[in-house]
Amino acid sequence: WERGGRLRHPWVFFSNGENNEISRMSHVMMSPSRQSNLELAYSLSTYSVIGAFCTEDNVPQCLLHINQELASLGLPVCIEASSPEGANLNAVPVLNAVYELLQIHRRDMCTLEEMEKEQMKKSSSLDLIQMTNSRLKDQLELSIREKSGLYETERQLQLKLKTLQRCLKGEKDEVQKLQSIIASRASQYSHDAKRKEREAAKLKERLSQLLIDRKDKKLAIDVLNNLGRSDGKRSQWRTTKATASHEGEMYKFLLCDYEESQKSLVLENAELKKVLQQMKKEMMHILSPCQPSSRGATADEELAESDEDEKTRDSSRDTLDQSCEHAREQLTNSIRLQWRKLRNHVEKLDNQASQVLHQMESNKDMIPFETHQDEMERMRHEVQQCKEFIHAQQQLLQQQLSTSFDDETAALLYDCYTLEEKERLKEEWRLFEEQKRNFEKERRNFTEAAIRLGREKQAFEEDRAAWFKNHFLNMTPFTNRRRCSSSDGQSSLSIISEPEIRMSVKAHKAKASTYTTFSTPKSSRSTAAPSTTDLYRTLRLIPDCSSSMHSNQVWQESSTNGDEDIRIKSKSRGLHCSDLDIFALGEDDSLT
């Protein structure tokens, strides 16, 4: 009770004047769980109406207080007591005040709600932020740990690097030392070797000197009789002339050899030149037809090249026989050019071939699988069919066997079959009838049209005859006389060009009528009165035999607008009238 009053009026000091209570109240108001408290307040307010605030006695005070309060709230309304005792109140301002208060309250509630919502949002976002914060903290920690680990490894690696560098330095030093040792040893060795060799040479010298000095008696040649020279000549004295001749001979020998080698080289060169020439010719031959094809890609380049090529080709041909440096250069240049071209071409071809090959390969990969699948499918299907076939055979066999046993079931089965068959037949019959009916209708239409056409044609003939007559009469010397006489019979044909116009109009009319009235052109053939060709001619569809084809086509094209049936039947236009007659007969038969 008391608590309810407190809740309703937190500002009122005189009903419950404890400060701490108020502060607690305000605290409650500020707390996020205000919603529930509010509800509680409402629920409590129901039984606090009995009133602790305003009693009979303190009405004026209350009024005063309320007025003050209202004023403090910024409401201009002043509640006054209608009577000095204050038992009755002036209803209007009170109600206004109450209304205002309610408005204020509602507004406050609204804002409160909004703020609560916002609060909720804020709190949830706060949660989220807190969560992310904690996560980020974790991450930070982790990365810090990682960083420290990396620092550690880096340190270790640096240490290792340092040791390795030290090692390397040591090794390098060692290598250098060893190299220097090797070098010194090598020099020492060579020095020693030289010394030893000199010593050996000295010893040899000494030895030979000693041997010579000893005048070795044993050193001798013992020949029975001297031999002649192998070439039969006497030996010659050593003279300067002989020396010179030796030199000469040597040079002659060398010269001969060089000449020979040169000759062989010249021969080889000539051979190679020939080959080169031939190659060039063949290259040109090969390249010339395929140039247009390759020109598409590098047209300008090749054009320039070919020009240049032409020039060098001619000049090289002229000067080839001179075999001078210039010519050779030109030849090689042109060959080089051709070769480059050929190479490009071959490369291009190669690329194409490789592409094709690649495609083929990729296709190859695909095809066998597919065909395999297909084949498998086909096989399966076949097997299935075979199985079915066998099954049917078995069934039939069994049936046959069973029929011999009980005829009744067989008869029943047979009946079933016949019934089914009959039904199917009936269905077909009905279909047929329908078709027949349609056909009959069409035929009738056509006959009507034909008859109409015949009539029109007749009229036309008459017209024409009249026109001819008229024309003829016009041509005759008695035109003037004839004109007045003819005008009464042929009123419409008074002008020369008129029949033509009329004719075309008629034709148009006829044409239009055919298309509008006739559902199928086929039925037109079955007409008996005018022949089909006549009809067409009349329709100006076949002007002459020579141009019939063209007109047919025209007709066909124009008729494609019709339904499918027309088009199909138009293809069998070549049928003779007799055929059609027969058909018509058959139709009649079927009708009957």
Added chain:
Amino acid sequence: MNFSELFKQSNQLCKVSPDGKYLATCVQYRLVVRDVSTLQILHLYTCLDQVSHMEWSSDSLFILCAMYKRGLIQVWSLEQPDWHCKIDEGSIGLVSSRWSPDGRHILNTTEFHLRVTVWSLCTKAVSYMKYPKACQKGIDFSKDGGYMALAERRDCKDYVSIFVCEDWHLLRNFETETQDLSGLEWSPNGCVLAVWDSCLEYKVLLYSLDGRLLSTYSAYEWSLGVKCVSWSPSSQFLAIGSYDEKVRILNHITWGKIAQFEHPASIDNTKAEGNFVLSVPELPHPDEICAPPIQIPVVKPDPDRANPKIGVSVLAFSSDSRYLASRNDNMATAVWVWDMQKMSLEAVLEQTAAVRCFQWDPRHPRLALCTGNSKLYLWSPRGCVSVQVPAEGGFQVQSLSWHCSGDFLILLGKDQLCLCYMDAEQEENLTAYIVAKLHGVNELL
């Protein structure tokens, strides 16, 4: 294929005269000369001691027998069996003796390579060439016999002297750009002299006859270098075998490398370049033809010892310069045959034992080789075959040499020799056999 009976020989001294008519063999201190066609003994000479070297003169008229231990040389004449000649080098000693190309002079190299003595059989004159270099191949005569190149060493420098063989006139003497000259060889046309450095440095120098340096070739540095050098008979190619197990082919125009043949331990299809590769193991299936890939046994050389057994040590061109046979020392069981037209590997002849000797037929592209057992192996572009020598007493082929006509082979055992004839008919059979083998048919065996 026919085989003669076995004859005795010693020191593997058995040589056919350059004209192809006579066969000279040394048996201890005796020199036996036979007619090649009949194998009848024509002459029998007795030397003063066991012969250590024997050589025909170029005109097939004289035979030189050297007894190095005693420093003695005896020369025998075919035309005049009574004629004799004895050269005594005395206390200075003798390490090598050879005929000059004219067949009238003898060149003796004394011990310690103090000098080369040239003895004339025409005038008894003697002349000396000082400072010859002790090396792999210090003396070489040009093929036509006109010139002689001699490697010399003076003041720790290498020199080459070129002499005119006619009168031993010194034509040229020039210093070579080598650290330690190891060998020299004339091109077959006699115009270019190839000089190579010792194995410590890969360096091949080419000098003209007049001493001009034509070209220098070095494939690499800081590793053991040239092991052997061989000219093609056409003088077109110079093949250089080296310690890096490769053969490099230089051309005669630019003297640049045109091809390089490697000797890999495993051969696959790509290296054979479509050619079949033959492998000829002796056992269990003789002359089996294997398709690549092939694994060839490799012996790892001892790195601490001098002259390691690695690298290409033998190179031989066929007479038509079409094929080159090579042997890599750490794959001693295999002989590699290279096609010089395609510049590719033609065949690998793999044996179960180390190949002792191989030689090309001087007329045909046909390679004979032996591995120290009782079989002879032949390879030709059409195929290969192994033939058992039908001799009792375990005749083992240590060495072989072709007769100049290519009609027969001389097979040398430890102290015996035997001739192996291959006539045309046999050749046909051989071909058929080879073809059959190629098709995997064993019936003809």
